[in-house]
Each structure stands twice: as structure tokens, then as C-alpha cells.
Amino acid sequence: MTHFTFFPRAPALLMLAAGFGLTGSALADDLAVAQKLATKHCAVCHTFDKGGPPGQGPNLFGLLGRKAASESNFTYSDGYAKAMSGKVWDEQMLDAWLTDAQGVAPGSAMVYSQGDPAKRQKIITYIKSLQ
Numbered sequence: 823m824t825h826f827t828f829f830p831r832a833p834a835l836l837m838l839a840a841g842f843g844l845t846g847s848a849l850a851d852d853l854a855v856a857q858k859l860a861t862k863h864c865a866v867c868h869t870f871d872k873g874g875p876p877g878q879g880p881n882l883f884g885l886l887g888r889k890a891a892s893e894s895n896f897t898y899s900d901g902y903a904k905a906m907s908g909k910v911w912d913e914q915m916l917d918a919w920l921t922d923a924q925g926v927a928p929g930s931a932m933v934y935s936q937g938d939p940a941k942r943q944k945i946i947t948y949i950k951s952l953q
């Protein structure tokens with residue numbers, strides 16, 4: 823008998839929950855996939871956490887909007903520092919960098935080339951989330 827009292831409300835509540843659940847978990851899934859990819863491709867040399875230590879490359883937290891070659895606890899190569907002087911990281915520059923790092927900054931100590939635009943986009947999505 824008791825469940826008749828609640829039954830009329832149940833469908834609406836369920837739909838609401840499903841709606842929120844779908845959006846939230848789809849985004850979380852996307853980001854989890856993106857994080858996995860970035861970790862696989864970049865974490866040997868970079869940390870992503872706020873204030874994380876430099877590795878072979880500089881920490882990448884808050885990269886977008888930051889001046890290139892500006893991490894004070896990392897010593898950039900001369901080639902990189904020269905090529906990137908005055909530039910500020912945005913999505914387009916990051917996409918170009920991941921497509922061909924040496925093409926963007928010849929002589930840079932980072933040698934990386936990702937030919938798959940979908941993979942680059944995922945890595946960019948993850949880095950964008952680090953604010």
C-alpha cells in the first residue's frame with residue numbers, strides 16, 4: 823500500500839535524476855579519458871598538479887593564458903626561450919605545439935609530434951581543465 827503513495831511522483835523524479843546523471847557523467851567520462859591520454863603521453867616529463875615540481879619539462883597546471891617559458895623553477899632551452907619569447911599559451915598554439923613541437927620552437931628540448939587531431943583535442947581538453 824505504501825508505494826502507491828509515492829508512485830505518481832516517481833517517474834518525474836527518475837527522469838530528472840537521469841537527466842542530471844547523464845550530463846554529469848558524460849562530462850566526467852570525457853575528462854577521465856582525456857586525463858588518461860595526457861598522463862600516458864606527457865607525465866613522464868610533466869606534472870599537472872598545482873605547484874607540482876618540474877620534471878624533464880615544466881609543470882603544466884594553468885598553462886592556458888600563461889606566458890610561454892615562464893615557469894621560474896624550470897630552466898628552458900635557449901632555442902625554446904628564443905622562439906617563444908612574448909607568446910602566450912592558447913588552444914591554437916597548444917594544438918600546433920602538440921602537432922609538431924620542433925616546428926613551433928626549433929631546437930626545443932621537447933620532441934613531440936601527435937598526428938591525430940582527436941588525441942590532441944583530448945589532451946588540450948584536459949590541460950584546459952587545470953585552472
Ligand code: HEC
Binds near residue numbers: 885903919932945
Ligand atoms: C620526453 C619528455 C617530454 C614529453 C613526453 C613531453 N614533454 Fe612537454 N616539454 C618537455 C621539455 C624538456 C620542455 C621544455 C622545452 C625547452 O625548454 O626547450 C617541454 C615544454 C612543454 C611546454 C611549454 C611550457 C611552457 O612553460 O612554456 C608545453 C606546453 C608542453 N611541454 C606540453 C606537453 C604535453 C601536453 C605533452 C604530452 C602530449 C608533453 N609536453 C610531452 C619534455 C617533454
